[in-house]
Amino acid sequence: MMKNNYWLWAVALILVNTGWYFVSQQNASQEINRPGAEFSESRNAELSVVYGDELDYEIVHCFESINGVVYNVSINIQQGSKTLYSWEGDTNDGCITHTSSAEEGDIVVNTEIEEGVEVTTELTTWPMKSAFPIGVVLFSVGTIVVAFGETFVRYMIKKYKDDGTDNQANEIGENNSDSSNIWQDPLRPN
Structure with missing residues (x-):
């Protein structure tokens, strides 16, 4: 799945710079x-x-x-x-x-x-014709920053969710582990 994401960003990079080319030639x-x-x-x-x-x-x-x-x-x-x-x-x-x-x-x-x-x-x-090369550099860097920023944000969200799920499971298990009773309340996710 990650390889497809890189291909999509490569296509976005090409589209952004192609659009800039047409704008700069006006x-x-x-x-x-x-x-x-x-x-x-x-x-x-x-x-x-x-x-x-x-x-x-x-x-x-x-x-x-x-x-x-x-x-x-x-x-x-x-x-x-x-x-x-x-x-x-x-x-x-x-x-x-x-x-x-x-x-x-x-x-x-x-x-x-x-x-x-x-x-x-x-x-x-x-x-705007003379601004084309500097525009390509700026739009390329901007697209790459957004691409890797998006990947970093997804990674941080996944890491946060994984850490939060483990803590909740431990809390549920600790709260309901009363060995004196045979019967216990069913476990319910929050």
């Missing part, structure tokens, strides 16, 4: 500019991370001409005085995806377009 999206909303040439965004000081990000930008004329467009991402990403092209280039890493902090997305262009810009980050 992304956070920020719309910088989109059609139908008020366009802004300069927008602030935030790169935030749960653990560490660097994170992965992805920026997707699409420029579309409303009237079919080809226009020049550009996008530039700054973090302080550092340029994280710069792109220049035209409305025929379609959607562009850029993936990189950067330090945690505020960024500024500068977009230059001409009249007659719709722009869609979306920033995606994975704030």
Whole structure:
């Protein structure tokens, strides 16, 4: 029976860490500019991370001409005085995806377009991705502590019950052992 218990805890360990993997891979999206909303040439965004000081990000930008004329467009991402990403092209280039890493902090997305262009810009980050290894360690240790703690508690309960049963049996036997009478009261458990 004990071997089955270890197998169950091993499965629990795998399930806990698999769940943590899926949680840590969740992304956070920020719309910088989109059609139908008020366009802004300069927008602030935030790169935030749960653990560490660097994170992965992805920026997707699409420029579309409303009237079919080809226009020049550009996008530039700054973090302080550092340029994280710069792109220049035209409305025929379609959607562009850029993936990189950067330090945690505020960024500024500068977009230059001409009249007659719709722009869609979306920033995606994975704030918990860098916390995955430390989370695996913490959740594994926690699961192991619960597993062996449960085994220890069961052992202590069994030991307490065994000690209590022996004492009660001795007390019953001592109280009812009167050798002068042939008849004695029946023994009843408490």
